[in-house]
Amino acid sequence: MIQKAFRQYISNFQGFSREIWILTLVTFINRAGTMVLPFLSKYLNEDLHFPLSQVGTIMVFFGCGSMLGSWLGGKLSDTIGFYKIMIFSLLVSGLMFFGLQFITSFYGLCIGVFLIMTVSDMFRPAMFVSLGAYAKPENRTRALTLVRLAINLGFAAGPALGGLIIMGIGYKGLFWVDGLTCIIAILIFWVKVKEKKKSTYLDKNQPGDVLVQSVFKDKIYWLFLATSLIVGIMFFQLFTTIPLYHSKQFGLSEFQTGLLLTLNGVLVFFLEMPIVNYIEKNKKDKLKVVITGTLLMAISLLLMLVNTWAGILIIMMFFMSFAEMFNFPFSNAFAMSRAPKHQQGRYMAIFTMSYSLAHILSAKIGMTIVEAYGYQANWLFMGLLGITATFIGFYVLKLVAKEKLNVKNS
Known part of the structure; x- marks a missing residue:
């Protein structure tokens, strides 16, 4: 009975193209590596000693950068293609995470967080468009679900790993790990997945x-x-x-x-x-x-x-x-x-x-x-x-x- 239920559960994950599985892996690595974000307000308050009012202001810049990035990512995916945007977003945001740890002023962090979220969140709409290009017509919603599953697993693993890194080497370690995971994730995508010019979605x-x-x-x-x-x-x-x-x-x-x-x-x-x-x-x-x-x-x-x-x-x-x-x-x-x-x-x-x-x-x-x-x-x-x-x-x-x-x- 348990074996049958397990086989039935596994069958839900069949029928996806190779590109969708690679995209899922890349999303998981990227989201598991996004360790700075859950601890950002804590880092700003406890490590850099900003008052809560200033932490709130920096988080508003975080949200505004996210919105601008989402819009730019979608618009540019239509003009120059989702593939280039995905590679640019993760590669550049990875490098920017390395640099963010060295910014400690209030205004510098407002600008830095805004810019990093603008570049980082260009990835999301481009990734959604890529699902339309690489998924088979009959399982597009399941492909979206598979990627959502990777995001959820990544978010579950990320904070736990982030907590261990903070305990071991401090907040600075988060920026290095976050940047590296962005770069590793997109290099896997670039090597394993070829650009598809036209979406058949x-x-x-x-x-x-x-x-x-x-x-x-x-x-x-x-x-x-x-x-x-x-x-x-x-x-x-x-x-x-x-x-x-x-x-x-x-x-x-x-x-x-x-x-x-x-x-x-x-x-x-x-x-x-x-x-x-x-x-x-x-x-x-x-x-x-x-x-x-x-x-x-x-x-x-x-x-x-x-x-x-x-x-x-x-x-x-x-x-x-x-x-x-x-x-x-x-x-x-x-x-x-x-x-x-x-x-x-x-x-x-x-x-x-x-x-x-x-x-x-x-x-x-x-x-x-x-x-x-x-x-x-x-x-x-x-x-x-x-x-x-x-x-x-x-x-x-x-x-x-x-x-x-x-x-x-x-």
Whole structure:
């Protein structure tokens, strides 16, 4: 029985091209090596002794650089190709990480962090476009899921390794390891994967390919981005207000909070690929799956209104994990499906920018509400925001159905 279940699980990972596996490996090495980021605010405060207000300002430059990088990466992927952008981004950001450790002034770090995130986050939209080029038509969403799996594993391994490096050789070691992993990852990609000039991602049955000339005129896409932004704001509470709430409300230690976050990682690792495979095989509507995920995320935060029983945190994490598995892979897939030929980069750039913006807004909104009105007000606000996003999702579903009908009749 266990052997059969294991074989069935492994079968979810079959059918990918060699390039997709190499891209997954490169993503894992890159994300596992991104050790500076989880410790950046701690490094700035404890090692360089900046006050929290200045740390907050530097982190705003971090978010702004991320947004600019996402936009540039997508735009340049459309003009000079994703392959060149991926190599430039990781190679140059690797070298920049080496240099960042020598900058210790406030203004210098604002500029340095902004520039490094601009170059570093050019990689993300280019990587999404590369999936469209190298993945087979029948398993594009699964390819996105495989890369997401590598990102999650990398993020899980990175902070643990980073903690060991700090204990062993201090914060400076993080910059050297981060830079080296960026360079090693992209050298593997450059040696093993050849540039593909043309993406075969877009087929004539994609509505965006027929109707939309510019991303700025795509009303459906912008409404969809609004739901993605809200989902991002809700999800990033997991790394901002929720760990603080665990401690303040229930007296949980960092280790217990870590175990709850590990539960999320384990559920995603074992269940996301089978869920995506099942939905793909049964040709379920991707947008309906995204809407389901949005609703589940809203419910997960509304569950936090129960503040007298610590067990609710486990139930909440189950809802959050399934929301993540339903929403993120299929949001990526829907975003890619909207892009007309030669605009995949721009579409994916704006999609990744929505999450960069969510990262900035999530902490600011959540912390402001908590400080002014308390944690319960934040969970209620976030839950209601999620329900609003669910209704927007249903409206997008209606518009897509109408669009398909117009294409059919024309």
